[in-house]
Amino acid sequence: MQKQLHPNISVDCVIFGFDFEKLNVLLVERTYLHPETKEVIFSDYTLAGNHVYVDENLVDAAKRVLNNLTGLDNIYLEQFYAPEDPGRLLKKNDQLWLKKEGKNPEERVVSVCYFSLLNCKEVSIQKKDRNVDWHPISEIRNLGFDHDIILAQALKSLQVKLQNEPIGYEMLPLKFTLSQLQKLYEVVFDMEFDKRNFRKKVSKMKYLIQLDEKQKGVSHKPARYYIFSRDVYEKTKSDILNFSV
Amino acid sequence: MQKQLHPNISVDCVIFGFDFEKLNVLLVERTYLHPETKEVIFSDYTLAGNHVYVDENLVDAAKRVLNNLTGLDNIYLEQFYAPEDPGRLLKKNDQLWLKKEGKNPEERVVSVCYFSLLNCKEVSIQKKDRNVDWHPISEIRNLGFDHDIILAQALKSLQVKLQNEPIGYEMLPLKFTLSQLQKLYEVVFDMEFDKRNFRKKVSKMKYLIQLDEKQKGVSHKPARYYIFSRDVYEKTKSDILNFSV
DNA sequence: ACAAAAGTGTTTGTAATACACCCATGA
DNA sequence: TCATGGGTGTATTACAAACACTTTTGT
Numbered sequence: 001m002q003k004q005l006h007p008n009i010s011v012d013c014v015i016f017g018f019d020f021e022k023l024n025v026l027l028v029e030r031t032y033l034h035p036e037t038k039e040v041i042f043s044d045y046t047l048a049g050n051h052v053y054v055d056e057n058l059v060d061a062a063k064r065v066l067n068n069l070t071g072l073d074n075i076y077l078e079q080f081y082a083p084e085d086p087g088r089l090l091k092k093n094d095q096l097w098l099k100k101e102g103k104n105p106e107e108r109v110v111s112v113c114y115f116s117l118l119n120c121k122e123v124s125i126q127k128k129d130r131n132v133d134w135h136p137i138s139e140i141r142n143l144g145f146d147h148d149i150i151l152a153q154a155l156k157s158l159q160v161k162l163q164n165e166p167i168g169y170e171m172l173p174l175k176f177t178l179s180q181l182q183k184l185y186e187v188v189f190d191m192e193f194d195k196r197n198f199r200k201k202v203s204k205m206k207y208l209i210q211l212d213e214k215q216k217g218v219s220h221k222p223a224r225y226y227i228f229s230r231d232v233y234e235k236t237k238s239d240i241l242n243f244s245v
Numbered sequence: 246m247q248k249q250l251h252p253n254i255s256v257d258c259v260i261f262g263f264d265f266e267k268l269n270v271l272l273v274e275r276t277y278l279h280p281e282t283k284e285v286i287f288s289d290y291t292l293a294g295n296h297v298y299v300d301e302n303l304v305d306a307a308k309r310v311l312n313n314l315t316g317l318d319n320i321y322l323e324q325f326y327a328p329e330d331p332g333r334l335l336k337k338n339d340q341l342w343l344k345k346e347g348k349n350p351e352e353r354v355v356s357v358c359y360f361s362l363l364n365c366k367e368v369s370i371q372k373k374d375r376n377v378d379w380h381p382i383s384e385i386r387n388l389g390f391d392h393d394i395i396l397a398q399a400l401k402s403l404q405v406k407l408q409n410e411p412i413g414y415e416m417l418p419l420k421f422t423l424s425q426l427q428k429l430y431e432v433v434f435d436m437e438f439d440k441r442n443f444r445k446k447v448s449k450m451k452y453l454i455q456l457d458e459k460q461k462g463v464s465h466k467p468a469r470y471y472i473f474s475r476d477v478y479e480k481t482k483s484d485i486l487n488f489s490v
Numbered sequence: 491a492c493a494a495a496a497g498t499g500t501t502t503g504t505a506a507t508a509c510a511c512c513c514a515t516g517a
Numbered sequence: 518t519c520a521t522g523g524g525t526g527t528a529t530t531a532c533a534a535a536c537a538c539t540t541t542t543g544t
Contacts, residue, residue: 002298006251009355053247054353058329082327082357084303108299110254110355112327160405179523196525197507204505220521221514424496441498442534449532465495466541 007108011062012049012147013077014113014154015069017120018171020180022136023187024120025151026069029131030144032096042093045135046144047151049111062114071126076117076170080157081150083111088146097144115154117170162188166207169228175211177223178202207233252353256307257294257392258322259358259399260314263416264365265425267381268432270396271314274376275389277341287338290380291389292396294356307359316371321362321415325402326395328356333391342389360399362415407433411452414473420456422468423447452478 015026027045034041048069052061059077066075086108089098098105125132143151161167168184169176182198202208207229215222260271272290279286293314297306304322311320331353334343343350370377388396406412413429414421427443447453452474460467 002301004296005254005299005301007254009250009252051249054250055331056247056250057331058327058355060329079327079329082303082324084305084324084357086300086302110303110357112329112355112357160409164405177523194508195523196509199524200526201506215515215523217516218522219516221523223523422496439534439536440496441536444497445499446533460496460542462543463495464493464543466497468496 005108005110007110009052009058010049010109010111011052011058011065012047012111012113012150013062013065014047014115014151015066015118016115016137016154016158016171017118017123017134018184018187019120019134020183021187022138024134025137025140026125026132027135027140027143029133030097031131032093032100041096044093044142044144045140047147048132058112059114062112062116066116069126069132070118070123072123076167077114078116078157078161079112079114081113081153083113083146083150085146091145094145111150113150113154115158117158117167119171119173122173159189166205166228166233172228175213175225175227177215177225179223181226206236207231250353250355252355254297254303255294255354255356256297256303256310257292257356257358257395258307258310259292259360259396260311260363261360261382261399261403261416262363262365262368262379263429263432264379265428266432267383269365269379270382270385271370271377272380272385272388274378275342276376277338277345286341289338289387289389290385292392293377303357304359307357307361311361314371314377315363315368317368321412322359323361323402323406324357324359326358326398328358328391328395330391336390339390356395358395358399360403362403362412364416364418367418404434411450411473411478417473420458420470420472422460422470424468426471451481452476 017024017026026048028048029043030046031043032041033039048065050061050065050068052058056064059079062077062079063073063075066077067073088111089095089105089109095105120134125134137151137155140151142148162185168181168188171184172180178199179195181202182193182195185198186192209227209229209232211225211227213225215225262269262271271293273293274288275291276288277286278284293310295306295310295313297303301309304324307322307324308318308320311322312318333356334340334350334354340350365379370379382396382400385396387393407430413426413433416429417425423444424440426447427438427440430443431437454472454474454477456470456472458470460470
């Protein structure tokens with residue numbers, strides 16, 4: 001008879017942010033100094049995460065992490081993965097770090113992972129004592145713990161979700177231009193689209209509503225603003241599935 | 246400072262089975278008898294699940310559940326969800342049941358859920374002392390615990406996955422006919438497809454390979470057998486994504 | 491000979507792709 | 518007047534959808 005597991009539970013959040021140019025992820029710096037000499041032993045980045053409290057809903061724990069970093073509530077959150085490997089925190093640097101943080105490095109931690117979507121320009125990151133910042137997804141590598149794996153899963157889940165639901169609006173301001181929307185799809189899928197074909201495609205989306213208002217103060221022809229209507233979307237969406245492969 | 250959670254961890258498995266006619270799910274009967282009078286207080290069904298052992302990979306725990314029920318290894322397994330609500334086991338019947346099973350009904354259990362795919366005709370369910378059996382998905386309701394929610398999520402995940410990857414073959418024998426394949430897609434998506442259009446579509450899938458062998462002993466024109474070639478699939482698949490919505 | 495499912499083509503509409511120029515604004 | 522990004526249309530090709538009859542087998 002094997003012993004049952006009673007691990008610590010945490011949530012890890014892959015916080016995607018779009019800045020109208022590229023897709024970013026919010027990372028927390030992790031710098032480990034030698035206990036005596038204070039020289040830098042290693043320095044890298046991790047995703048944001050936190051432990052789950054007794055009687056706390058998992059998604060509420062993720063909301064807490066988000067609120068802590070941004071001061072915002074009502075951020076789009078989507079659960080996408082739970083790492084499976086019991087050895088996920090056993091790399092040397094991770095063990096050093098956990099010890100330093102006053103945690104038991106031997107203890108297993110089961111994480112449930114969420115991704116969330118933000119517009120970088122509209123949030124101010126609450127740094128507090130931490131060094132937290134946006135990093136372009138194309139430049140991220142060698143994250144701490146198993147966070148490279150989690151991030152790769154998150155991106156794939158975001159792509160699948162964005163392919164099937166209009167969640168891109170979560171990463172844009174209320175009013176946005178079609179070029180901004182196109183750029184968003186381009187950076188998420190890491191592909192370029194033809195402007196005319198893109199506009200033809202989105203013009204079929206009834207829930208994308210053109211405003212009379214235009215950009216101001218730009219040194220080129222001002223673009224029209226659009227808004228996303230969740231209302232129209234909910235009323236007109238169909239559940240038709242289409243196996244493609 | 247809130248107290249950190251150290252819950253029990255379990256895996257729940259939504260075991261889908263195709264019997265060439267409908268989509269089924271493997272359920273375990275749960276009958277609670279009055280401790281003295283032995284009259285039936287309630288009787289319902291739950292998904293298969295089990296606790297995770299210390300140092301056990303989560304997916305290995307799910308494999309253990311599967312192996313326990315079917316005697317098989319190497320079954321297709323896909324993690325899809327972790328229920329978030331701390332109150333997921335607090336319904337009256339569930340509490341009675343947990344007590345009867347010698348568990349602490351107050352203890353929080355965090356589950357990670359997997360779905361798996363089988364061909365009903367090719368597995369023999371190892372019942373042991375339990376009443377375990379296939380149930381047509383269209384007839385399943387009022388499962389124990391929060392398993393209705395888990396099942397609904399599983400079906401949606403299966404649909405999304407089947408739409409994007411040729412995993413249907415996991416629910417068919419090695420050799421299958423196109424009508425069987427079509428029926429599989431029909432029961433998963435709960436839609437009917439036109440035979441000619443379906444065949445036109447799958448004829449574009451290079452990894453679907455026609456054999457010379459035909460059905461035998463059927464009282465109608467015998468159908469040709471096909472096999473799925475994972476090899477060809479891996480070599481020819483493209484990652485092109487296509488946002489539709 | 492009959493019942494049962496297998497197998498097969500054409501037409502029509504809609505969506506995907508490729509491609510190039512003029513427009514409105516601020517500097 | 519120039520630089521910048523906004524905005525637009527057409528032709529071609531590929532895929533989706535609708536639809537009915539003949540074939541092969543066992544009984």
